[in-house]
Amino acid sequence: MNADAMRDSFDYDTYWWIIERLSRTNRPLRFADLAGGFPTTPFFILRHDVDYSPAAALDLADQEARRGVHSTYFLLLNGLYYNMLSPEHASFGRRLAAMGHEVGLHYDVKFLAAFPRQQWRDLIRMQATLLGKLSGKRVTAIAMHQPGLNGEDPMRHTGQYMNAYDDRFYRDIPYFSDSCRAWWNPAWEMLTSGHTPPRFQLALHPINWAEHDRDRETIFETLHSNLAQTVESAGDELLRRIAEHRGVLQHQARAARR
Numbered sequence: 368m369n370a371d372a373m374r375d376s377f378d379y380d381t382y383w384w385i386i387e388r389l390s391r392t393n394r395p396l397r398f399a400d401l402a403g404g405f406p407t408t409p410f411f412i413l414r415h416d417v418d419y420s421p422a423a424a425l426d427l428a429d430q431e432a433r434r435g436v437h438s439t440y441f442l443l444l445n446g447l448y449y450n451m452l453s454p455e456h457a458s459f460g461r462r463l464a465a466m467g468h469e470v471g472l473h474y475d476v477k478f479l480a481a482f483p484r485q486q487w488r489d490l491i492r493m494q495a496t497l498l499g500k501l502s503g504k505r506v507t508a509i510a511m512h513q514p515g516l517n518g519e520d521p522m523r524h525t526g527q528y529m530n531a532y533d534d535r536f537y538r539d540i541p542y543f544s545d546s547c548r549a550w551w552n553p554a555w556e557m558l559t560s561g562h563t564p565p566r567f568q569l570a571l572h573p574i575n576w577a578e579h580d581r582d583r584e585t586i587f588e589t590l591h592s593n594l595a596q597t598v599e600s601a602g603d604e605l606l607r608r609i610a611e612h613r614g615v616l617q618h619q620a621r622a623a624r625r
């Protein structure tokens with residue numbers, strides 16, 4: 368792609384145009400790489416929040432691994448769209464870890480709000496421990512889900528884990544995000560100008576990116592229709608198996624005799 372004609376779109380070509388451009392001056396790092404402090408050489412934290420689609424995350428994670436890029440994927444244990452304890456996604460965390468990516472905890476403060484505040488640290492620890500068991504690697508980084516909608520993160524600066532919204536990762540260094548499949552003006556300016564800050568956090572969402580650019584409506588229509596299809600086929604399969612259940616057959620035979 369022509370460096371002067373970068374498209375403001377969300378396809379893989381653009382993704383790699385951005386990452387390769389940034390990587391010329393700054394090394395992409397995971398939160399885990401910063402456990403001992405910041406390196407003196409330029410870097411950026413490459414972070415992905417998996418809000419909706421493990422499949423989209425694995426696709427991007429695979430591309431990154433093949434290009435030698437390792438990033439942090441924050442996974443939800445209690446999202447509406449995927450269940451880490453379902454057989455379908457049981458290996459999701461392990462697969463990311465096997466590719467050299469870091470698995471961190473993405474947490475929903477609305478879930479915490481259902482409990483007294485003195486239990487929140489414990490609830491975070493419980494989720495991080497479970498996610499660590501699922502991915503085979505201890506979780507050391509956490510990030511709040513939907514900060515734009517849920518307000519200030521109550522778990523900042525607890526010292527419990529590296530928190531993506533602690534000042535050192537969020538306020539002391541620039542923060543750029545593709546939230547809502549849109550770049551704020553300063554982010555777009557930074558990505559296209561070539562004036563890359565020495566350290567910054569880049570927070571992305573795999574659902575936004577695909578082989579071909581899609582608008583927001585299409586992304587969610589596809590996501591929802593795939594989910595509806597999964598639920599519908601699971602329902603069909605369940606009904607089929609129930610119809611063969613011996614108790615059901617006996618019940619029906621009795622009903623037929625009445």
Ligand SMILES: [Zn+2]
Pocket residue numbers: 416417418473511512513
């Ligand atoms: Zn999120």
